[in-house]
Amino acid sequence: MSWHEMINIVLFNIRTILKITILSTIVIFIVLFFIYPKTYNSIVVILPPEKNSSMGGLSSLIANQDLSGLLTGSVTNANAQLFAEMLRSRTAALYVIDKLKIQDRYDEDDKYEAAKELAKDLNIEITKENVIKLSVDVKTKYIPLILSDQEKDQQLAADISNAYAEALDRINRNKLTSKSKRARIFIEGQLIETKTKLDSVEIALMLFQKKNKTISLPDQLKAAVESAAKIKSEIVKTEVELELVKYNVQEDNRTVRSLSQKLYQLKEQLDKMEVGNQDYLLAFKDVPEIGKELAVLYREVKIQNEVYILLQQQYYKEKIQENRDLPTVEVLDEAVPPNKKSAPKTIASTLAGAIFTFLLMTIFVLFKKRTS
16 A cells, blocks of 8 residues: 555544544543642752762861761761652551551551552752652542642641751661760760770879889980870871771772771881881880880870870760761752642643554554455
């Protein structure tokens, strides 16, 4: 069958095709406008968490700066993708269902199944600026103009979106509190151990000085000892830091490998000092026996004292973080009840249906003519 013949067949049956197309278009419009459920959603905009370099935080611990953000895995180290996964979690859906009492809306006797159904209606968009746009589709009943209260559905769309933002904040705070608690417990144990060592070496130094009538070290030897003590204290700090970081990352993580490499280099530097090296002020092997013993005791007191101060500061930071109740998620725009439905797109869908019906009828006419 040629194109010319097909066109003639279509033109010959055009009135029938148009009648059926128009009738179908009217039916589609009536179904979409009066019968099919309407869908509403309202967008809540969540600002991205700030990004801090992990290595910046790690080095700040050595510098005795505030590291509570790193050690607790705070929001500054999170990212928008992590927030999105939290929002998609069952925990977030359960929080929304319990808060708004909407389990019955999903016709589920099981709360977990209701949470699964709610999660299917969740829409999350992450912009290139890492801003999160969140909305939830809320559908009315069939024949919405009669069987549904559309104003309530519009308000519910906003309430669910805002409840999801609250759920994200609650989950994130619980996560931070949990990590802070683990860090606080670990540091607490290190504090007790370090205090015991500090008391022991202080008593040992006092007894040694009393026994040998020595009060202090010569300035040159004291400078060398303090230099070695500084390196040793950095070794201990790095070891503590490494243990804390391992709470939250895998053994092969880049941060862990970097810290391990740093620890190796510090120990190597200390070994060079203790066996004798011309780059240092004084080699310990050349110190007289009494002076060497005094230097060792003095150095150990310096190390334990510095480590104890560091741990004590960090302990109280973690304790504050564990018990604080501050928002961790910043909402730029709260969700508000939408004025228009998001679906169905009545006009666009009707036109698409009309085009589809016209094409379908055209094919049907051509096929019928060919088989006749």
